[in-house]
Amino acid sequence: MSAGWFRRRFLTGGPLPAPRPPGPRASPVPYRRPRFLRGSGSSPGTADASRRSDSRPVRSPARGRTLPWNAGYAEIINAEKSEFNEDQAACGKLCIRRYEFGPEEDREWLTLCPEEFLTGHYWALFDGHGGPAAAILAANTLHSCLRRQLEAVVEGMVAAQPPMHLSGRCVCPSDPQFVEEKGIRAEDLVIGALESAFQECDEVIGRELEASGQVGGCTALVAVSLQGKLYVANAGDSRAILVRRDEIRPLSSEFTPETERQRIQHLAFVYPELLADEFTRLEFPRRLKGDDLGQKVLFRDHHMSGWSYKCVEKSDLKYPLIHGHGRQARLLGTLAVSRGLGDHQLRVLDTNIQLKPFLLSVPQVTVLDVDQLELQEEDVVVMATDGLWDVLSNEQVAWLVRSFLPGNREDPHRFSELAQMLIHSTQGKDDSPTGERQVSYDDVSVFVIPLNSQSQGGSGY
Numbered sequence: 274m275s276a277g278w279f280r281r282r283f284l285t286g287g288p289l290p291a292p293r294p295p296g297p298r299a300s301p302v303p304y305r306r307p308r309f310l311r312g313s314g315s316s317p318g319t320a321d322a323s324r325r326s327d328s329r330p331v332r333s334p335a336r337g338r339t340l341p342w343n344a345g346y347a348e349i350i351n352a353e354k355s356e357f358n359e360d361q362a363a364c365g366k367l368c369i370r371r372y373e374f375g376p377e378e379d380r381e382w383l384t385l386c387p388e389e390f391l392t393g394h395y396w397a398l399f400d401g402h403g404g405p406a407a408a409i410l411a412a413n414t415l416h417s418c419l420r421r422q423l424e425a426v427v428e429g430m431v432a433a434q435p436p437m438h439l440s441g442r443c444v445c446p447s448d449p450q451f452v453e454e455k456g457i458r459a460e461d462l463v464i465g466a467l468e469s470a471f472q473e474c475d476e477v478i479g480r481e482l483e484a485s486g487q488v489g490g491c492t493a494l495v496a497v498s499l500q501g502k503l504y505v506a507n508a509g510d511s512r513a514i515l516v517r518r519d520e521i522r523p524l525s526s527e528f529t530p531e532t533e534r535q536r537i538q539h540l541a542f543v544y545p546e547l548l549a550d551e552f553t554r555l556e557f558p559r560r561l562k563g564d565d566l567g568q569k570v571l572f573r574d575h576h577m578s579g580w581s582y583k584c585v586e587k588s589d590l591k592y593p594l595i596h597g598h599g600r601q602a603r604l605l606g607t608l609a610v611s612r613g614l615g616d617h618q619l620r621v622l623d624t625n626i627q628l629k630p631f632l633l634s635v636p637q638v639t640v641l642d643v644d645q646l647e648l649q650e651e652d653v654v655v656m657a658t659d660g661l662w663d664v665l666s667n668e669q670v671a672w673l674v675r676s677f678l679p680g681n682r683e684d685p686h687r688f689s690e691l692a693q694m695l696i697h698s699t700q701g702k703d704d705s706p707t708g709e710r711q712v713s714y715d716d717v718s719v720f721v722i723p724l725n726s727q728s729q730g731g732s733g734y
Contacts, residue, residue: 301406301485301486301487302405302406302409302410302481302482302485302487303409304357304405304409305409306332306358307346307361307362307363307412309334309338309340309346309362309364310332310333310334310348329349329350329352329700330349331347331348331349331693331696331697332347332348332349333345333346333347333348333689333692333693334346334689336686340364341364341365341366341394341395341396341498342394342498342722342723342724342726343685343688343723343726344364344396344688344720344721344722344723345686345687345688345689345690345691345692345719345720345721346362346364346689346692346718346719346720346721347689347692347693347695347696347718347719348360348362348696348716348717348718348719349696349700349716349717350716351660351714351715351716352714354714354715354716355404355716357404357405358405358716359400359401359402359404359405359408359491359716360398360399360400360401360408360658360660360716360717360718361398361399361401361405361408361409361411361412361491361718362396362397362398362399362412362718362720363395363396363397363399363412363413363415363416364394364395364396364397364720365394365395365416366392366393366394366395367392367393367394367395367416367419367420367423367497367499368392368420369390369391369392369393369420369423369424369427370390370424370427371390371391371424371427371428390427390431391423391427391430391431391499391500393423393497393498393499393500394497394498395416395419395495395496395497395498396495396496396656396720396722397411397412397415397416397493397494397495397496398493398494398495398511398656398657398658398718398720399411399412399491399492399493399494399614400491400492400509400510400511400658400659400660400716400718401489401490401491402489402490402491402608402610403488403489403490403616403619404487404488404489405489406482406485406487406488406489407478407482407489407490407491407614407615407616408489408491410474410477410478410481410482410615411474411478411491411493411614411615414474414477414478415470415471415474415493415495415614418469418470418471418473418474418477419466419467419470419495419497421470421473422465422466422467422469422470422473423463423466423499425466426462426463426465426466429459429462430459430462430463430499430500431459431500459500460502460504460640463497463499463502463504464504464638464640467495467497467504467506467636467638468506468635468636468638471493471506471508471614471634471635471636472634472635474493474614474634475614475615475634478490478614478615478617479615479617482615482617482618483617483618488616488618488619489615489616490608490613490614490615490616490619490632491509491613491614491615492508492509492510492511492610492612492613492614492658492659493506493507493508493509493511493613493614493636494506494507494508494509494511494512494513494525494656494658495507495636496513496654496656496720496722498643501642501643501644502640502641502642502643502644503524503640503641503643503654503724504638504639504640504641505524505525505638505639505640505641505654505656506636506637506638507525507526507527507528507612507636507637507638507639508528508612508613508614508633508634508635508636508637509527509528509610509612509613509659510527510528510529510609510610510659510662511525511527511656511657511658511659511662512525512527512656512657512659512661512662513525513654513655513656513657514654514655514667514670514671515641515652515653515654515724516651516652516653516654516655516670516671516674516675517646517649517651517652518649518651518652518675521667521668521671522641523667524639524641524654525637525639526637527659528610528611528612528633528637529602529609529610529611530595530602530603530604530608530609530610530611531595531598531599531602532611533611533612533633534556534595535575535576535578536611536633537594537595537604537611537631538554538555538556538574538575538594539575539576540630540631541554541575541594541631542554542574542575544630547626547627547630547631548594548626549624549625549626550591551591551592551621551624551626552591552592552593552594552605552626553588553589553590553591553592553593553594554574554575554594555572555573555574555589555593555594556572556573556574556593556594556595557570557571557572557589557593558570558571560593560596561585561589561590562590563590565585565589565590566585566586566587566590567584567585568584568585569582569583569584569585570582570583570584570585572589592605592606600663604628604631604632605621605626605628605631606621606622607619607621607622607628608628608632610632611631611632611633612632612633612634612635612636613632613634614634616628616629616632617629619632641654643724646724648724648725649725650678650682650723650725651674651675651678651679651725652723652724652725653674653678653688653691653721653722653723653724654720654721654722654724655670655674655695655719655720655721655722656719656720656722657695657717657718657719657720658715658716658717658718658719659715660699660713660715660716660717660718661695661696661699661713661717661719663699663713663715664698664699664711664712664713665695665698665699665711669698670695673691673694673695673698674691674721677690677691677694678691688721688722688723689721691721692719692720692721695719695721696717696719699711699712699713699717700712700713
């Protein structure tokens, strides 16, 4: 993804400042790579070398560094699409504590226990646009937001009965009977925590970028292992799939202006002022011209899945709300995704029209019940940014997984080796395992998560 007209301001090196409320202008967010790559020969100062067309090194964690569940990771910077790698990644252990209830007469009757109550694991990919700042902030913030949201509901997550009470107190002020009638499960609380965490992180990014005078946004793809289930939350066009010996199962859906056409059109229908009389919310098979006035053409509105006819009016000649098709589709002619974090300052070029009202930060969450699967050693989840999926299909990725893993069972680094091989398959090399020579010029980041390993390696947050 790219928005070449954005201003770009970067620093290199140094720690990321902690989130803070709006205030005087601060220094820009410093550029950095994921912390688990440090010591692998990749340093922020190597950006210039990474941009040469003959020098796009594929980078992985150092061989002595273990990620959660012995997961593999690899990344490659784009081919001069932007100065720096705009992808970011994060992973680690989620240490969830619980709230303890004090005496009822005590005003501070809710306290957070210091002891660990529940643990999980976390993997995340963030694909930035307009610079890496939003992706860096998301990589350093979202896991903390998620932990706080999970700690607020952790008692309900471990309750044997529906989460009606916490230590004798009702979760919500309404009758607990309604909670039971709704059939609320523990996994519903985790889904809600993920949705709330994405929104909280989006607000933090907005404050931080405004304070530092920067712009930008990012997509977010997160996998969380908790209580025998894997939760995959996606806001954007990255993708996760489950690959087994006889199964390929999508664990996410891409959110683009085309896939969310009806939601976007409906918002423009309810709030037409968002289009500032510059755009038409109606969709036509092609861009209309002055010669089409009075002609009968196909169209569809927010309430329509099919197509109908109408006579072209002058208002129909405005620029379309969603322009282009496939990978070229753009929201208000500007952005290729319809969900993500950040972009609070993003406006349509040469106008004061904001895109943020159309950009949803809430993810779609898919739940994989890992405990119910009869796992094999080669069963993995592949998470990757769109740079991989632009040139490789689910079937091609699954073929590479199934071809590589059975013959490398003794290699303790096989999952990172597989992640590297997946990236090499997007670089148009003569030795590409797929036999095809498609090239991805985008940033590419890949996690390979082995479901059958579930080792407790990796540092916690």
